[in-house]
Amino acid sequence: MEIFQISDKYIDYNKDESKFVGNSSTISFPTSCDEVVEIFNYIKNSGEKITAQGSRTGLVGAGVGLVSHTMSFEKMNKILDTTSVGEEYIVKVQSGVTLGQLREHIKNINENVDFLPNPTEETATFGGLFSHNAKGMNSLKYGGVANHINSVKILFSNGDVKTISCDEKCSIASSLAEQTTMIELLAGSEGQLGLILELDVILRKTPSNRWGVMFFFNRVEKVVEFKNYVNNLLEDNNNVDLSVFEYYDKKTLDIVGEWKKTSSKLKSIPDYRSEFQSAIYLEIESELEEEIEVALMEILDKFEAEGGAESDTWAGVLPSELEKFQHFRHAVQEGGNSAIQNAKNIDSSIFKLSMDFKLQDSMLEDIINRNVEILKKSSVEYFVFGHIGENHLQLNLLPNNVDEFQHAKNILADMCEYNIKNGGTNFVENGVGKTRINCLNNVVNKEFIDNIKKVKEFFDKESIFNC
Ligand SMILES: Cc1cc2nc3c(=O)[nH]c(=O)nc-3n(C[C@H](O)[C@H](O)[C@H](O)COP(=O)(O)OP(=O)(O)OC[C@H]3O[C@@H](n4cnc5c(N)ncnc54)[C@H](O)[C@@H]3O)c2cc1C
Incomplete structure (x- = not known):
């Protein structure tokens, strides 16, 4: 030791x-x-x-x-075992195995299966991915990492090592726990409930056909109408699945544009016009390729009817083409984090300030149309992107100095309060951690906090983990 x-x-x-x-x-x-x-x-x-x-x-x-x-x-980075179960595979990994490592391993197993949720950061470990219940662009269809875990081996604070399988129920007297399985409770608990040792990861069959299209918008006011149109069009279509439905605002496009100048992974992505006000990226999956084509033609017609042009779209079908859209999404985080690092170089107390919001329709529209008073009054730059298909967006603030940083903290807390008042939810992805704690004040009800405390006490009575 x-x-x-x-x-x-x-x-x-x-x-x-x-x-x-x-x-x-x-x-x-x-x-x-x-x-x-x-x-x-x-x-x-x-x-x-x-x-x-x-x-x-x-x-x-x-x-x-x-x-x-x-x-x-x-x-703890060993892949321990691989078993085939019908069309699926279960890969037993130590918790320090990274997503990139698993991806390499899959190449040697079967080209028709994959770890379907697709968080973009390949160096993340399975312990970390599970503890944040990380989500990829395709969370609309595939949910978070926890939906693709068969069991976890975990060390609890009383010294017990247990393997928890995905259908195991909770026996904690808390309304939060009653509604969930053990795995659901442990996933996303940010290392608060125990030490994850090993995980059984499920690889599932990949879709037969998958097409991706990015639509660049000249007018931001058209975005929500387009989003509603796509949702309505595909909602009752049983032949196709909308798996990715992402939004990037103008500042996000600018950040990726800048990042692209230095990133070798983004070199193959074409340049886009700086006048574009936002973009929407869709991926559609189906057993029948022609069904995707039909759906996309209808969507393109709508895009053109709203003033867009086919030349303002990028499409991809091959895995290597779709990978570019994944790199694009990854670059959003990389570019944003690099901007924060630049500010931190000026003042070391600065850190990333971001929040994931699940929004009611009216607030989604206000954010996209830059109509939220709190943000309009703010002198701190910000960018917004995320899962528009689920009304789930991420707001990132970009303070340049320590005064702006203090101001940005208040903006974020105010936005959380405002979202709750408007019927939304905060902290949907990426957790609370240490940087978002001030945003919990006034926005989480006492009953919820009491439930969380009961769960923490049940698993970690002496408060040993992540305190
Ligand atoms: C460029 C970039 C892109 C990203 N893209 C995405 C994305 O698409 N989707 C997404 O969801 N996130 C994304 N992230 C965030 C990040 O990759 C995820 O939050 C990931 O889950 C963190 O994994 P990690 O191994 O780095 O964990 P860490 O950051 O080291 O830890 C995260 C949490 O997991 C806990 N933990 C780690 N290992 C264990 C263990 N063995 N037992 C118990 N608890 C443990 C820690 O205590 C902590 O609470 C991105 C990050 C970057 C930098």
């Missing part, structure tokens, strides 16, 4: 992609379940706390330790 002091060599383990900086004093890198248990017992008996950490690609500081010990799972 090796435990290291966090000095210069390990200082990067006290921060993540949110640029939030923590203060853990020690770190370990177990390679096996037995080692995790050994280190856990040692830390617990010393009266210290443990923060679990994956690859630190998290966007809210959740894997950054504030005190005591950080347990990094980056060396």
